[in-house]
Amino acid sequence: MELWNSKDAVLATGGRSTTDWVANGLSIDTREIEQGDIFVALKDQRDGHDFVAQALEKGAAAALVSRIPDGVSPNAPLLIVDDVLSALEDMARFARKRTSAKVIGVTGSVGKTGTKEMLRTALMGQGRVHAAERSFNNHWGVPLTLARMPENTDFAVIEIGMNHPNEITPLARMADLDVAIVTTVAAVHMAAFKDVDEIAHAKAEIFDGLRKGGAAIINIDIPTTKILQDGAVNAGANLIGFGQTAGADYQLQDAIIGNDTTNVTATAFGDPIMFKLSAPGKHLAMNALAVLAAAVGAGGDLAMSMLALQEFTAPSGRGARQTIELANIDGASLELIDESYNANPTSMGASLDVLAASQPVDNVGRIRKGRRIAFLGDMLELGPKEHEMHAELAQHDAIAQVDIIHTAGALMQSLHDALPVEKRGTWFADAQQMADKVHQLLDAGDVVMVKGSLGSRLALVVKSIQKLQYK
Template structure:
């Protein structure tokens, strides 16, 4: 077991007290996934983490970060006692960053943060060892947790930085202290907390306040709020690196070809022309990948190695991952393809998903319905503020939506889209995702291509699971 935190290092970092010696090989906040040797952090959210300390220690935790001795836990147990658990976790994160000698990159943006973070993990993995955030750990506890888990001898570290309200990004960026930051794009997300897109752009741009001296920010030249982002970079004295298809960015996308499950991009950087391939469909993915390649070079990495590595990148769960569900014993009744977009949704992400979905071909003549269909199951887009009804209804005007056979909607906000749909496309409306999931078996047929998309809070992941339970579900790339 390699030591990530010794008792003495953790005490020095947090200013806490710990009566017994211990060594931790990892850091965990969840007893359901804790590994022997982890330091358990007793955060309080829906429930008080102190209630789970005894269980964590019984499962082999090396120690627990607490603000008091929990009931039922001996006073001489391996506890690191601090004034506030979250502050203690932040202190560990800052100490981990201080001892880290590698190169650090941070990603923010309205859309595509997690996919871009995973692309960076893949591209940099061809250059050295990489530490990266788990899932979408991008908030006030996710960022310090990712830092606290960071081994000091990695070559690169990749962080995702998110926000729900003004003033949240800069403190996280100042904790991460990246050498390079990427802002993927700025869209109509979190409008409940911001007056307009310019306000969102200013908040995203505040990531530059955490950059290390001499750092660079990679900007999407095509996003409408690019002037706001560029102005923020210049005010901070930060070097901007642009990517996009318009204007004169340092990394210019010249061509995108989407064919089946593959996207190919052509780009120019200075006098160099290069090509890259992704095993996932979508022009937006080609654009994000170009930003990743720009960041890799800004970090001192090799472009050629990064291009080759990106060919093996996998779409994260809930963000376009595909499943082939075989129906009946041994697939005798055919199959359906499920596109899982259940983790996040906003108007821009919906439009991009519709475009990708419209290009996928269903199979005819193998089900009860003679022609295979494109069927969308859509849940509410959250945090859109006073304009939410208009923005939901406006999805009916997205050109690619016309190529979707049937649209089923769940949630009070998505009712606005349901009412705006042409009669021939209108499927069924459900009060919530649970009701929608219960009706899934009678709404799909062999040969259909099915997409599920909604904000994570709309819980449309239940619909994905209901679809997968219809038969033998396997990742589509494994089947093909």
Template sequence: MTPLWTAHDAATATAGQTPNGWAASGVSIDTRTLQPGDLFVALTDQRDGHDFVALALAKGAAAALVSRIPEGVHPDAPLLLVPDVLKALEQLATAARARTNARVIGVTGSVGKTSTKEMLRTALGGQARVHAAEASYNNHWGVPLTLARMSADTDIAVVEIGMNHPGEIAPLSRLTRPHVVIITTVAPAHLEAFADLNGIADEKAAIIDGLEPGGTAILPADLAVTPILTAKASMAGVRTVLFGTHAQADYRLTDVQITEHATIARARQAGADMLFKLSTPGKHFAANALAVLAASDALGLDRALTSTDLGRWAPPSGRGTRETIVLDDVENLSFGLIDDAFNANPASTAAALDLLAACHPTNRVGRISVGRRIAILGDMLELGPTENALHADIANHPALPDIALIHCVGPRMRALHDALPKSKRGHWVETAAELLPKAAQLADAGDIVLVKGSKGIKVSLLVDALRKLGHPSAAHQGNG
């Protein structure tokens, strides 16, 4: 098996010093998930990775990328010594990108980056060797880590690019050098760092800065800020493809049917009808899938195969995953759980409530007799000075009449709790931990329960507590 990095190649890429003889099959930044043969990268973030080099080597790391010899590690150990570990990781990324003939897709957007990245992995994997980021590795170390893990024989790479502040996306895109970029949408998110939605659109459009000559920008057609995105593409002289429901969209959604366990979508492109199906309900997923089909076409792949393989995609954990929690196997009692606890902003919360409204509870099986749609909503973070108004505005969502009860978690969600009709007000708590003792009261047989919130508010604790009320049904876990 060809190693991912030899000592010679890694030293050449980083201008570092290292003993010969080692070869790495992977790259890791975390000793908890490190595999034997990995190159351990001692990044300094919340903790100093140099403190874990000895453990990494003991667990079988091929070598460690360091800026100093850590305490307790022999100077003759397989260390790749560089002045700056993060800079060296970027240099590995640059070398990995340069040595491959892979066609690269860059994905950004306020909502749907990770889901679209995983759609691309699934939908294109039947036609090519696809390399894609793990989890949501989309920041200043996640993007170079993704590229550094890319093997030379990769056919298609999918790189997720995110941001929290202005000026982050352009350098990551230039490092990635994509042939195709997708902007899923632009929505109120990270408003703490931006004056308004136009500022967010400018930053998202910066992904176009790294496009390879002759590249394609796949952009949402339905937004008030779409002209900002298309102007950026026009200025860069790249091919622009619009997707969405707008009449001017090159890939235009004409109909979306949401069922309990699927999304069936029709679209038109160049005068031809398209039909595709996802095994997960959600209108927002249909829009992302349309962008995936546009990317497939831009790379010259077989659209029919891409469309078929799209049907196998399921959301990543914590991003709309559907589960059935079995309370009683004998009586066949269960409730539905939608785990969307990884991230939240106004657009993704609205999409999650749409999804909840499309689900069908089961009547006459639980203590309450009537199956309910219930939402547990945690704070949406980083929304800036209008955060209270943005939280309260959830009470105006069109799906609200179909939702029986909304529990609110976090200080910002107090604004929503106060704005809700009294009949729909559930609990309000400042922290997720305060609601844990009431977990058994939050769901009844026949109910559908959505848990949604920003990662920092830790509503994932409530997902775990709801799971422990019974056990997940393997037949329904993760695929809606």
């Protein structure tokens, strides 16, 4: 299906096209480019112009560039602009204006990507849904997601992240939101903020891009709720609260956590509702209430959305579960919970709760007793109290139900030292050292949860556990 043609792209960007062309997608990575994509030559760690020739050889319909790259013919299909990122932003705005889609923005200290995926699931049967396949939530990810949006989209879900103040406002305005969600506000990216109130003000920037009268979906259980409410009111939003607090428009009554499910009872504007998620976690139940509020706010049907949510499973790196059939023990397995994409104190606590509720299997391994085991890596960007915040995890209630906690990284050494001796596993200097030893630390019947900030590279540990799989 045609997404862009040279005429519209020139109209959107003010650039110059060397030829006429038609494209059905956009890509910023030659490793993932598909036939008919526009290759966007962004400058990041590498200059995308160095890969234009390769992209065209792989079948790119055109390349968005600020100059004719070396080795590329002037007659090649190029859209030449003054600045590639600015042109991508122009294409994003053009794509937003030409569609009648209801656009939902999602931000928050925790749970953005999972909430985005939950919205995709909830709305899938109610129209054409557009959302990024991965966590494209930054200064290039948001415009790329918007520029990829087909004109006939019914619902779009845009994840918006930030590391510093004043990052969300321009992205939210670009998305021109009908609905905005703030999942929660927590002590994340503290290196750039003096306190959590500042983070709340930064998250409230999402309402700068909300259309007047649009729905602002806000967590009312947190200390900074009023900051968010004030931001929404100033934007002329229709304020909708979710949480456990009395008076929440979408109020959680109970969340029964199973090994791989969550059964939720709640109220929606006082009316009782019940639904099921195919993933465990009270935090997921809370986010699901925000999803239902947003779906209705975007014109979706509440009953259809609740029914669809039973198909929701956690994304890779954010709670995805996998049964590992062990190669060295016939007929035996362990369960892997992959939380390796991100970590902060709030999400770490939620993941430990999920691990605590899991059900190991006894009488199948060498030890004959299934265990709940955590492999934890450093939580990054927490600011001057980072060591203290790692150590405080030892006081989390779920620790009592976890059998062993292995840690990796200089910051996680603070947790290692604070843990009760009987819970204290091995401390490793880095994730690679941990990954090299996982085969010695696991047994059939175990449930193992792996979590850390992306920069702590706990994905290496996940891959090592997956290599234990019987082929």
